[in-house]
Amino acid sequence: MPGSAEFIQRAVHALEAGALAVWVRRSLVALAVIALAIYYFYDFRGLATSQAMDQAQIGRAIASGHGWRTNFARPRAIGQLQANGKNAAQKIWSDTYNAPLPPFVDAVALWPVKSHWQMSPSDLVYAGDKAIAAMSIFLFLLSVLVLFFTARRLFDRRLALLACGLVVLCDMLWQYSLSGLPQMLLLLLFNATIYALVRAVEAQYDGRRVDRWLAAVGVGFGLLALSHALTIWIFAAR
Structure with a gap:
């Protein structure tokens, strides 16, 4: 039928060169990234470092109020605490290390x-560990998105896509995403601060x-300092 043939021709044109082609490519990229995240998350066996476990149990206390x-x-x-005349038996349970x-x-x-939160005998991996790892993966992917917008402003769209692709394919960053450590939070805050700068x-x-962008930079650096003590070197640099 002529009408059907014309519709198919327009649909094919939209897929190959029209506005729909852009969304098809974006969807394919998104699906590839999601598949990569599922691939790494599938082999997750729980938090493996003492620092991540320490922060997680404090996070659980915060979530409990x-x-x-x-x-x-x-x-x-x-x-x-004793050197400052504090009651160590009462104050020791308030975290001052992390x-x-x-x-x-x-x-x-x-x-x-x-x-x-209550782990059952049939659970192979603690649900809280999975939630923390999923949050870290989300922060990692969000930081890549912020990196894209920053690189596109500094260079061009093609180079920004190349940089983001290389970051997404970096195995070490995915391992940090599953570690429960604050590196992915730091990466997101740093990229967001650089974008504001x-x-x-x-x-x-x-x-x-x-004014508003400088205020955002200040907030970003402040959040970085609240995320890891090593970021304070930024303020000490001359």
Whole structure:
């Protein structure tokens, strides 16, 4: 039928060169990234480092409404409390070792699976560990998206896609995503801060106000400092 042939021809043209082709390519890329995430998540066997477990149990306390409390009593913390005249028996359970933001992010991840906190004999991997790993993967992919927007402003779209593709294919970053450590949170905050800094520089060259972008940069650096103590070196650099 002529009408059907014309419809098929238009549909094929839209898929090959029309506006629909862009969305088809984007969908294929999204499906490839999701498949890669599922591939890594499938072999996840729980948090494997003591630091990740420590932050996770603090995050669980936050999600339970107890604040930044820990079940891990450190001898050094006891000495610090006693040296400052504090009641070590009461204050030792308030965490002062970890940065405050990563456990809070863990709490956000743990809250939706609160009904599964109690592990059953049939569970091979703790549901809370899965939730934290899923949150880290989400932060990683979100950081790649922010990287794309930053690289596109600094260079061009093709180079931005190349950079993001190389980052997504980096096995080490995926391993960090499954570790429960704060690296993916740091990566997202750093990329977002750099994006705000780039926008501030662009606004200055265009003669526009830079207040909001500089404020965003300040917030970003502040959140970085709340995520890991090593980021404070940024403020010490001259």
